[in-house]
Amino acid sequence: MAQPPQQQQPPGTTGEMTPQPRDTMADYTGRDLLAGRRALITGGDSGIGRAVAIAFAKEGADVAIAYLSEHEDAERTADLVRAQGRRCVLLPGDLAGAQHCRDVVDQTLHHLHGLDVLVNNVATQHELDSPDELTEQQWLHTFEVNLHSYFRVTAAALPHLPGDGVIINTGSVNGLRGNKKLIDYSATKGAIHAWTYAMAQALAPRGIRVNCVAPGPVWTPLIPATLSPEHVEGFGEHVPMGRPAHPDELAPSYVFLAANQLSSYYTGEVIAALGGETHPG
Numbered sequence: 126m127a128q129p130p131q132q133q134q135p136p137g138t139t140g141e142m143t144p145q146p147r148d149t150m151a152d153y154t155g156r157d158l159l160a161g162r163r164a165l166i167t168g169g170d171s172g173i174g175r176a177v178a179i180a181f182a183k184e185g186a187d188v189a190i191a192y193l194s195e196h197e198d199a200e201r202t203a204d205l206v207r208a209q210g211r212r213c214v215l216l217p218g219d220l221a222g223a224q225h226c227r228d229v230v231d232q233t234l235h236h237l238h239g240l241d242v243l244v245n246n247v248a249t250q251h252e253l254d255s256p257d258e259l260t261e262q263q264w265l266h267t268f269e270v271n272l273h274s275y276f277r278v279t280a281a282a283l284p285h286l287p288g289d290g291v292i293i294n295t296g297s298v299n300g301l302r303g304n305k306k307l308i309d310y311s312a313t314k315g316a317i318h319a320w321t322y323a324m325a326q327a328l329a330p331r332g333i334r335v336n337c338v339a340p341g342p343v344w345t346p347l348i349p350a351t352l353s354p355e356h357v358e359g360f361g362e363h364v365p366m367g368r369p370a371h372p373d374e375l376a377p378s379y380v381f382l383a384a385n386q387l388s389s390y391y392t393g394e395v396i397a398a399l400g401g402e403t404h405p406g
Contacts, residue, residue, distance in 0.1 A: 127362065128344065130354035135249070137350025139171045139198050146344045147371035148176045149205055155183030158384035162186040163237040165229065167220060167278060168247030170199035172345030173295065176372035177244060177379045178213070179205045184380055187212040189233040191247065191278075193219060198346070212237065220247050221269035226277035234285055242383045243282050245275040245317075246295040250310040252352050264309045271313035275320070288332035293382050294321050296339035298399055306356075314339070318395050325393030334392040336382045341399035342369035365401030374398070 133141055139148070148171065164181050168174040169190030178188045179202070188206050190213065192199050199215050206213035214236040218225045233240050249270045251263055275294060286292075299307055300314025318337060325335040342348075342361035348369075349357050361369030378396050381387050 127368075128357060128360065130358040131349045132354045132357065133346065133350045135350045136193050136195055137346030138195055139201070139346055142344070142346060142349060146172070147373040148172060148345075150176055150179040150183060150373055150376060153180055153183055153373070153377070155180070155185065158184040158380060158386055159242070160185030162241040162383070163189075163233070163239050164242040164244060164383070165189045165191065165233045165240055165278070165282070166244040166246055167191040167229070167274065168295075169244070170195045170202055172347060173340070173343060173372045173375055174244070174246045175202045175205075176376035177246070178202055179209070180376040180380050181242070181383065182206040182209040182211040182213070184384070185211070186242065187237050189214040189216055189229070189237060191216040191218070191220060191229040193217065195346075220274040220278070221266060223273075223277055226274050227281045230278060230281035230285070240282055240285050241287060241289075242291045242293070243279060243286070244293045244295070244379060245278060247271070247274055248295065248310070248347065250307050250347065252306050252356065253308060254306070256308055259308055267309040268313055271310065272316050272320075275317060279324075286333055289385055290333045291383050291385070292324070292328075292333065292335045293379055294335070294337040296321070296337045296395060298339060298341045298397065298402070301339060301397065321395060322393050329392055334382075334388070336388075336391055336393070337395040338375065338378050338382070339395050339397045340370060340375055341397075341402060343375060344369045344371055361400070364399060368400070370398060370400060
């Protein structure tokens with residue numbers, strides 16, 4: 126069913142979305158693929174991050190969630206993680222700041238007593254009608270959140286990741302083909318893909334695997350909070366499946382990449398979940 130036109134103030138909340146996204150992994154059964162593992166997920170309060178946090182918990186992992194200020198969403202995610210008998214640490218704050226990126230890693234290590242899996246997932250975007258509207262301030266802020274936080278959190282985490290540690294980045298179809306209305310966002314996502322390839326090569330000798338999930342359209346709070354009501358109404362209809370993905374449909378890809386039992390020979394991969402679109406390039 127197509128979503129009606131709607132708009133929220135950034136960063137957006139799940140409760141105001143119509144229809145509600147499927148993001149609680151209600152039909153997912155874990156197999157202890159991540160038993161005893163400790164994960165930090167940025168942007169973990171809602172959307173893809175929420176679904177990944179719950180899926181990881183169902184697989185036996187304890188989870189720390191870094192998020193901006195969406196406390197109601199974050200508490201809901203924490204409740205769902207804890208319902209699986211796993212620990213959940215909430216870490217609010219702005220990941221555009223270098224010190225906070227280091228702080229979330231320190232807090233994860235303190236509360237979970239280690240870190241095995243890092244999911245760089247936080248993102249912001251701003252729709253444009255023309256490239257003339259793109260200010261330097263917006264360009265720099267998008268890079269601070271979408272790309273520099275990935276670098277900074279990873280840099281802080283690397284000394285603590287074990288030899289079988291895992292890093293998973295969230296890219297985007299817009300990083301594969303570009304998007305004229307999301308110019309700065311597209312640039313950051315393309316950079317994330319290339320950074321994933323480079324880091325995978327650099328960290329392979331240490332046994333740390335680095336991969337990326339690059340989704341097409343996904344129904345998350347970011348969409349009504351950053352796109353026009355008209356764009357929201359037709360969001361995702363252009364793909365062959367004729368609809369956006371729900372977060373629950375993407376989280377299993379993160380489980381696959383996080384679980385050494387399933388993906389021990391996968392590193393430097395960008396998994397593009399595009400609803401039937403041909404992979405660009």
